[in-house]
Structure formats: C-alpha cells, structure tokens
Amino acid sequence: MKIKLGIFTSILLIIFAGYATADTAKKGWYPKLTKYDEVSKYAVLPMPPGAAIVDSRPAGRKYNKGHIPGAVSIPDRKFDKMTNKLPANKSDLLIFYCGGLKCMLSHKSAFKAEKLGYTNIKVYADGFPDWKKNGGLVGVTVSHIKKLMDKDANMVIIDSRPKKRKYDKGHIPGAISIPDRTFAKMTDQLPADKSTPLYFYCGGLKCKLSPNSAKKAIELGYKKVKIIPEGYPAWKKAYGKKKTKKAIKIKEGSDSGSMAVTSFKKIYKTSPESLLIIDVRDAEEFKQGAFKGAINIPMNDLEKRMEGIKDDKPIVFFCGAGGRAGEAYDMVQMFRPKLKTYFLNAETTIHADGTYTMVELEE
Numbered sequence: 001m002k003i004k005l006g007i008f009t010s011i012l013l014i015i016f017a018g019y020a021t022a023d024t025a026k027k028g029w030y031p032k033l034t035k036y037d038e039v040s041k042y043a044v045l046p047m048p049p050g051a052a053i054v055d056s057r058p059a060g061r062k063y064n065k066g067h068i069p070g071a072v073s074i075p076d077r078k079f080d081k082m083t084n085k086l087p088a089n090k091s092d093l094l095i096f097y098c099g100g101l102k103c104m105l106s107h108k109s110a111f112k113a114e115k116l117g118y119t120n121i122k123v124y125a126d127g128f129p130d131w132k133k134n135g136g137l138v139g140v141t142v143s144h145i146k147k148l149m150d151k152d153a154n155m156v157i158i159d160s161r162p163k164k165r166k167y168d169k170g171h172i173p174g175a176i177s178i179p180d181r182t183f184a185k186m187t188d189q190l191p192a193d194k195s196t197p198l199y200f201y202c203g204g205l206k207c208k209l210s211p212n213s214a215k216k217a218i219e220l221g222y223k224k225v226k227i228i229p230e231g232y233p234a235w236k237k238a239y240g241k242k243k244t245k246k247a248i249k250i251k252e253g254s255d256s257g258s259m260a261v262t263s264f265k266k267i268y269k270t271s272p273e274s275l276l277i278i279d280v281r282d283a284e285e286f287k288q289g290a291f292k293g294a295i296n297i298p299m300n301d302l303e304k305r306m307e308g309i310k311d312d313k314p315i316v317f318f319c320g321a322g323g324r325a326g327e328a329y330d331m332v333q334m335f336r337p338k339l340k341t342y343f344l345n346a347e348t349t350i351h352a353d354g355t356y357t358m359v360e361l362e363e
Contacts, residue, residue, distance in 0.1 A: 030096075030110035034122040036134045039095055043068045043136065045229060046206040051093040052086070056105035057128070068097065068131055069139040069229045070205060076105040079112050090118045097124035097131075137214055139229040142172075142238055145199060149174065155197040156190070160209040161232070172201065172235050180209040183216050194222045201228035201235075248274045250314060250342065254362055257329050259316055259342035261360040276315045280328045289350035291318065299324045306335055317343040322361055 042051045053071040055063045056079075063073040074082045076098075086094070094113055096106035106123050113121055124130075132138060148155060157175040159167045160183075167177040178186045180202070190198070198217055202209040210227045217225050228234075248271060251263035267275055268291070277294035279286050286296040297305050299319075309315065309332075317328040325343035332341050350356040 028104055028107060029125065030107045030114075030121065030123045032110075032122045033125050034095060035124070036126065036130055036136070038122075039068065039097070039124050039131070040134075040136060042093070042095065043070055043131075045069055045208050045211050050089075051095070053095045053097070054086075054106075054109065055128075056096055056098040056109045057103075062099070062128075064141040064144040066128070066132075066138045066140060066226070068128065069137050069211065069227060071097070071139070074109065076109045076112075079109050083116065086113065086116070086118070090116070091120055092118075094118055094121045095124055096121070097127045100127040100129040101125060103127060137211060138226045140199065140226050142228060142230060142235045145172070145228060145235075146239060153197075155199060157199045157201070157228075158190075158210075158213065159232070160200050160202045160213040161207075166203070166232075170236065170240070171232065175201070178213065180213045180216075183213050187220065190217065190220070190222070194220070195224060196222070197224040197226070198222055199226050199228055201231040204231040204233045205229055207231060248314070252342070253345055253360060255326070255345045257326070257333070257341070257343060258322075258345040261344070261346050261358050264316065264344060265358070274313060276310065276313050277318055278309070278315060278328070279318050280324045281319050285320065289352055289354075289356075291350065291356070292354060294318065299328060302328055302331060303335070306332065309336070309339065311339055315339060315341045317341065318348070319344075320349075321347050 039053065042048060042053060047053075047070040053068055055067050055071045055073050056076040057063055058075050058077070059073045063071075063075075067073070072085050074085050094110070096110045096113070098105040106125070106127065110121050110123050145157065157172055159171045159175045159177050160180040161167055161177075162179050162181070163177045167175075167179075171177070176189055178189050198214070200210040200214045200217070210229075210231065214225050214227050248267055249263075250267070251260040252258060253260040272291075272293055277291050279290055279294045279296045280299040280302060281296070282298050283296060290296070297309075315332075317325040317332075319325040319328075322343070322345040326345060329341055329343040332339055344358070346358045346360045348356060348358045
C-alpha cells in the first residue's frame, strides 16, 4: 500500500509541476502574477476606474502595431522618463505585460513601480501572445494606421460613431460610416472577403462603440479585426490640422509677367526654397555662377523639357539680361498656362562666391 501511495504522490507532483510552470515565479520574475481572465475584466473601453494596464514592450516595433485595448505604452527602457503616465493613486491595480513567458520587460517594470511605492502590482506573464491566443481584441495606434494608409495597404477603416452628429463633421480619411447602433442593417457595407483587415474606431478611450462593432464583425466571421482605441480624437490631434506654408507675397515688375527685383531679392534672402528658379542660360554660362537651388534648362531645350517642370511652387525664369527669361515665360504661358510663372527682367551678374548684382530694366 505504501508503494502505491508513493507512486501516486510522485504522479501528482509531476502533474502539479507541469501546471505550475507559468504561474510560479521564475528567476527574476515579479512574484505576483495574473491571467487572461483577470486582465480581460479591465481591458475594456471605457476602462473601469482603479486599474491600469501597462505595455512594457518597445512602442514603435510592438505596441503601435498591436496591444491590449486601453493599455498605456511605457517601454521598460524608458520607464524612468515616463513615470508620469502611471496612475497618481499608488494603490491602484497595475498590470504589466510584454511579449510572453520569455520576456522579462514587464517583470523589470513591475519591480521599478514597486520601488516608486505602488502597492497593488501584478504581471501578466503570458503576455500579448496569450491575449491574442484567447481571442482578445487587439488595439493599434493612429500612427500605425497612418503608416498603413501611406503604403496604400489593403484594409477597411470603419467609423462606429453616429453619422450625422460625428462622422459627417470629421472622420479619418477613407473611413466608411457604419454606426454601431445600425450595424446589423449595414453589414452589406463590409467587404465580401472576410480576410480583409478591418479597423474600427470611435470617440476615444471612453467610447465603447468600436469594440462593440468589432465583436459583431468577428461573429460574422471576419478574421482580421482590430480597433483603434484612441479613436478620432487622437487622429485629429496628430493629423487633423495640416501645417500650411505661409503664402509668399510676390510683387510684379513693370513688364507684364515679370517679378519685381525688390520682391525677388527679399524672397531669395528669406525663403529661397519657396521659389523654383529656372536658369535658361546656356550650360557654360550656368557653370560660371548661378543662384543657389536653381536648375538649368537652356532656352533651346525648354520646349522638350517643359512637361517635366513641377507645379508645386511659383516659377521664376532667369537669364543675364531678361531677354531669354521673358521668352521662356511666353513659351510656358502658351503651352502650360496653368503654371504660376514669372521672369526677371533685369541685368544680373552672379559671382563665383554666390553674391550677385541685379538691376531691374524699365520698359
């Protein structure tokens, strides 16, 4: 009987050891651990008060591309510089995670938080791989969406907010409107191919519409569904207001189509990059001295090279005495009248050191 009990005990120990691997603190691990079921209670939008989830992985390569919804990015390498992102109340529950059982970043961050006085800390040692394995929703950042858009990636972005009150007043470019309230009636707006990546967003971390719609899409069989937790507010802050270049003021000269010398000198001195200067002198003349940033298109070559001239800024044609520059202006006006062009009707000498003298000619 003793022998049988000994064998039974050994079997129990082996079984227990197998189950304890991921739950028992390993060398260097933070001792208090948690599992998917507990994490999922807090990884909802809006997040319940009194808890924070922290992603300890690198932001650019990991967090931006996929993270637990509601988690804040505090890479362990930058932890000391980002403690302001931790909750003010040091008794709040802090859950750290990173890239799974072989990743030590979350454990390192947990110990650092403990030194700061936080008293309720746990580590989700199974981490992000386990989160995805269990079917948890995955969040991405607006910067990741912007990169995908710039690459013209195959995807559909869906705005889950009310159409008239929100979407029509502003939305992520290219997003389609499928309000969560009317989702069931608008499933025909979703792509037929259920392997198409879908990205849902709404009004930010306090909005639950996009997670709701994302779950509905998953129930319909869509296989690549993610959410943008920070939603439209984050997009608007990062990309909504485009910086516009201050328009330059150009004063015309006495001859029709010409730019006043005083105007050219001022612009060339303060913002030369705002003009496209085309030097129509011969190549030999151009080599002897030219305006900084100017391109050389000899007058004899202008007609055949005209289509390649960009139209993103005002164009100024230049030569030594104004004749060829004026001729270039007339030619472009004839063949490409939509280009914003001027010419310098002036006698100009450009020195080897880049300095120049210019006297405007009067008609």
